[in-house]
Amino acid sequence: MKTLVLVEHEGGKVKDATLAAVTAASKLGEVHLLVAGQGVGAVAEAAAKIAGIGKVHVADDAAYGHNLAENVAPLVAALMEGHDAFLAPATTTGKNVAPRVAALLDVMQISEILSVEGDDTFTRPIYAGNAIATVKSSDAKKVITVRGTAFEKASAEGGSGTIENVSSTGDKGLSSFVGAELSKSERPELTSAKIIVSGGRAFGSSEQFHALLDPLADKLKAGVGASRAAVDAGYAPNDYQVGQTGKIVAPEVYIAIGISGAIQHLAGMKDSKVIVAINKDEDAPIFQVADVGLVGDLFKIVPELTGKL
Amino acid sequence: MKLLVAVKRVIDFNVKPRVKADGSGVDLANVKMSMNPFDEIAVEEAIRLKEKGVATEIVAVSIGPAKATETLRTALAMGADRAILIQTDDELEPLAVAKLLAKVTEEEEPSLVILGKQAIDDDSNQTGQMLAALLGWPQGTFASKVEVSGDKVEVTREVDGGLETVKLNAPAVVTTDLRLNEPRYASLPNIMKAKSKPLAQKTPADYGVDTTPRLTVVKVVEPSKRQAGVKVASVDELVGKLKALGVVA
Numbered sequence: 002m003k004t005l006v007l008v009e010h011e012g013g014k015v016k017d018a019t020l021a022a023v024t025a026a027s028k029l030g031e032v033h034l035l036v037a038g039q040g041v042g043a044v045a046e047a048a049a050k051i052a053g054i055g056k057v058h059v060a061d062d063a064a065y066g067h068n069l070a071e072n073v074a075p076l077v078a079a080l081m082e083g084h085d086a087f088l089a090p091a092t093t094t095g096k097n098v099a100p101r102v103a104a105l106l107d108v109m110q111i112s113e114i115l116s117v118e119g120d121d122t123f124t125r126p127i128y129a130g131n132a133i134a135t136v137k138s139s140d141a142k143k144v145i146t147v148r149g150t151a152f153e154k155a156s157a158e159g160g161s162g163t164i165e166n167v168s169s170t171g172d173k174g175l176s177s178f179v180g181a182e183l184s185k186s187e188r189p190e191l192t193s194a195k196i197i198v199s200g201g202r203a204f205g206s207s208e209q210f211h212a213l214l215d216p217l218a219d220k221l222k223a224g225v226g227a228s229r230a231a232v233d234a235g236y237a238p239n240d241y242q243v244g245q246t247g248k249i250v251a252p253e254v255y256i257a258i259g260i261s262g263a264i265q266h267l268a269g270m271k272d273s274k275v276i277v278a279i280n281k282d283e284d285a286p287i288f289q290v291a292d293v294g295l296v297g298d299l300f301k302i303v304p305e306l307t308g309k310l
Numbered sequence: 311m312k313l314l315v316a317v318k319r320v321i322d323f324n325v326k327p328r329v330k331a332d333g334s335g336v337d338l339a340n341v342k343m344s345m346n347p348f349d350e351i352a353v354e355e356a357i358r359l360k361e362k363g364v365a366t367e368i369v370a371v372s373i374g375p376a377k378a379t380e381t382l383r384t385a386l387a388m389g390a391d392r393a394i395l396i397q398t399d400d401e402l403e404p405l406a407v408a409k410l411l412a413k414v415t416e417e418e419e420p421s422l423v424i425l426g427k428q429a430i431d432d433d434s435n436q437t438g439q440m441l442a443a444l445l446g447w448p449q450g451t452f453a454s455k456v457e458v459s460g461d462k463v464e465v466t467r468e469v470d471g472g473l474e475t476v477k478l479n480a481p482a483v484v485t486t487d488l489r490l491n492e493p494r495y496a497s498l499p500n501i502m503k504a505k506s507k508p509l510a511q512k513t514p515a516d517y518g519v520d521t522t523p524r525l526t527v528v529k530v531v532e533p534s535k536r537q538a539g540v541k542v543a544s545v546d547e548l549v550g551k552l553k554a555l556g557v558v559a
């Protein structure tokens with residue numbers, strides 16, 4: 002089987018989520034990559050080094066500059082004439098583009114796969130991860146998004162793919178990019194952080210959220226996450242949200258502070274290796290999944306913890 | 311301008327789903343069902359566009375069992391003007407739902423179709439993007455802000471790195487994210503009024519759409535359970551645990 006993996010990139014670099022998708026694709030067959038964007042020569046070079054890959058299809062055109070699904074999906078659909086499966090990381094970019102590809106190909110997408118059980122059979126989470134479905138696809142071509150935490154990352158080095166330029170399918174003139182407000186942070190990205198400290202509604206304000214969590218995160222070199230309630234209340238930006246409808250993370254250690262542990266939150270972090278919970282309510286559901294729990298007031302505990310580390 | 315909103319009847323977000331013992335799916339017997347939370351946000355956004363004078367009519371569509379009528383009545387009570395139920399007892403996949411919605415869109419000719427970004431039962435996050443593809447329309451997914459001016463729709467999107475804004479040429483498809491708005495509760499008088507608002511009954515066959523599933527569910531199981539661990543009594547003990555785990559030196 003010939004697979005095509007969408008390379009997610011930013012600032013000339015291949016993003017980690019791509020590497021998990023490559024691993025999933027390699028379980029199906031030959032892995033080819035697609036790098037779409039504007040001025041993506043360096044990305045293509047880097048992508049060609051990913052271990053085990055064959056061709057790197059490069060579409061360098063202004064139409065692909067901002068990953069507009071309206072322009073990228075027809076490009077992928079055209080390339081799928083020569084491929085049997087399309088895989089994208091289950092990131093906001095992948096989730097935006099892949100279903101559009103699927104509909105163009107008249108294929109039912111398989112979202113956020115957790116494992117490859119065979120050429121046409123996969124597992125995926127449903128109901129906020131409270132159930133795992135094994136599904137078998139009867140479509141001739143497969144369109145798949147891959148949950149990054151479920152697959153090992155392919156090695157970014159050691160490959161020797163051949164770069165091939167593909168012609169642009171052009172700007173469809175349906176949409177345009179206006180601007181972006183991206184969070185700037187020196188901290189590790191949530192989806193690749195080894196340690197995450199995450200705060201909930203209990204922090205009470207944006208000031209307290211940052212005054213308490215930032216020094217702790219600095220000490221631990223951790224990424225910072227948040228519950229939906231903390232994001233809704235404006236304590237943290239949307240890209241901090243961990244959960245069913247936010248980011249799915251699985252760090253070595255996840256420290257949940259002032260987070261109750263609603264199923265929607267657990268869906269995003271319960272595959273973490275070690276879960277630590279700090280909550281003043283000893284019956285908070287978060288303790289049911291925590292390896293280490295401390296009952297108490299976070300306003301006392303967090304500064305003390307930061308001081309003692 | 312006319313707006314179409316797609317609303318799905320799903321398990322209530324407060325209910326913990328239970329897997330059926332025979333592995334055939336999730337047990338929905340006697341479980342509280344509600345409108346998918348993202349679809350409440352979609353209905354709310356449509357109503358706000360109408361209140362601003364941008365939209366003139368809101369049509370709510372649901373595909374599902376007869377009981378999805380309740381979901382549509384909720385949308386009508388919130389402020390939608392009329393509703394269409396495409397009744398089926400089969401669980402339709404996003405591709406089939408998108409095809410049906412495309413047919414409704416061709417008939418109704420709305421300028422904007424608003425959907426939720428994700429149904430909290432199948433967690434697919436596909437239908438809006440598929441609908442946009444089938445119609446050849448632009449898509450503003452995971453919206454936290456929607457601004458309509460003339461035939462342009464500016465959508466701010468929640469993306470992994472923060473926020474991104476795109477401009478779409480209407481007609482367009484928008485899918486909602488959590489921060490777009492806070493949906494209103496329907497008032498009692500509006501719930502009463504909703505009972506007399508028009509609700510059309512259709513079937514997938516009326517639209518000539520082949521809804522045969524493409525995926526077979528082989529089995530559904532519970533995820534591996536985590537065991538609750540230990541509680542520590544002090545910060546010192548917690549630091550000790552973290553050290554033992556090698557998290558800190």
Ligand SMILES: Cc1cc2nc3c(=O)[nH]c(=O)nc-3n(C[C@H](O)[C@H](O)[C@H](O)COP(=O)(O)OP(=O)(O)OC[C@H]3O[C@@H](n4cnc5c(N)ncnc54)[C@H](O)[C@@H]3O)c2cc1C
Binds near residue numbers: 247266347
């Ligand atoms: C469609 C939908 C999607 C959703 N998606 C997500 C998602 O992706 N991610 C997500 O997180 N949520 C999501 N939610 C929301 C989820 O249901 C919960 O509402 C949310 O996770 C609660 O956040 P919280 O734990 O911070 O707040 P709360 O539930 O209010 O919990 C606060 C906790 O802090 C504790 N506390 C209070 N004061 C202190 C103190 N001084 N010291 C220590 N502890 C204290 C309390 O005991 C309590 O347990 C979603 C909901 C819906 C409907």
Ligand SMILES: Nc1ncnc2c1ncn2[C@@H]1O[C@H](COP(=O)(O)O)[C@@H](O)[C@H]1O
Binds near residue numbers: 317404
């Ligand atoms: N059966 C349905 N009836 C009406 N709308 C639906 C249905 N299924 C999905 N949708 C819409 O599509 C969105 C995304 O669903 P999904 O792609 O299944 O995650 C939902 O939030 C609804 O707006």
